[in-house]
Amino acid sequence: MTVLAPVAPATTPAERRRTTAEVWIVLGLSLGQSGVYALVNIIARLSAPTPLAEQTATLNASQSDRSxxxxxxxxxxxxxxxxxxxxxxxxxxxxxxxTWAGTRRRIGLDWGLDGARPGRDVAWGFGLAAAIGIPGLAFYALGRLLGITVEVQASALNSAWWTVPVLILAALQNGLLEEIVAVAYMHERTRDLGWSRLWFVVWSSLLRGSYHLYQGIGPFFGNVVMGLVFSWFYTSRWGRHRVLPLVVAHTLLDVVAFVGYALLPQEWKDALGL
Structure with missing residues (x-):
C-alpha cells in the first residue's frame, strides 16, 4: 500500500487568497462559466413569450452539414x-x-497506477448510475408535467458512422469534467480553505445544479440532488475520496441518454414526449 505524503492546507491569509483566486479561475474557465451562461439562459427562457414547457434544449448538436x-x-x-x-x-x-501520481491517488483517479482497483470502481459506478438514473427520469417527467422543464433533445447529430463513438466520448468528457472539477478538485480546495464537509457538499451540489439551469427549473433541482448524492458518497467511508466511481456513473448515465436518444425511432420519441 502506497502512503501519500500529506499536503499542507492553505494556512496564511496570502495562501487562502491565492487558493480562492485559483478556484475562481478554474471555475471561470469551466463549470462556473457554464453556470453563468445557464443563469442568463433561464432568465431569457422565463421572460420569453413561449412557455418554458414548449421550449427545447438541444445537446450534442451538429456543427456542419459536411460529415x-x-x-x-x-x-x-x-x-x-x-x-x-x-x-x-x-x-x-x-x-x-x-506529485502528479500522488494527486491522482489522493482523488482516486489512479487507474494505471499500482494499487488501483478498477473492478470496485466500476461496480460502484454502476450502482450510483442505477440509483440516480431512475429518479432522474422521474424528475424530468415531473418537471415536464409541471411545465418547469424544457424538452431536452439529448442528441441532434446527423447520422454518420462516427455518431455513436462521438456521443460516447462526449459522455466521458462530461463525466471527467464535472466529477473531477465539481467534486474532486472542489473538495481538495475547499478543504484547503478550512470548509466543513457539509459546506463542500452544499457548494458542489449547487454548482452542479447551476450549469444545468438552461434545461429548466426541474433539472436544476434534479442535478442538485445528484450532486448531494455524489459529493456525499465521495467523502463517505464507501467512496473513500475516489472520483472514478463518479466518473463511471456519470459517463454511463450520459451514454444511455445520448446514444439511446440517437438510436430511438422518432415515433417512439414522439410517444414518450422526448
Missing part, C-alpha cells in the same frame, strides 16, 4: 472541454509536497 467537418468540430469541442480537467489536476499537484 467529416462536423466530426472535426465535435472532437475539438470534446478535447478543449477536457483541458480544464488537466489544469485542475496540474494545480492540485503543484504544491511542494504533492
Amino acid at each position: 467529416l467537418l462536423d466530426l472535426v468540430y465535435q472532437l475539438l469541442g470534446i478535447f478543449f472541454a477536457v483541458v480544464p480537467v488537466v489544469l485542475a489536476l496540474y494545480l492540485l499537484s503543484g504544491r511542494a509536497s504533492a
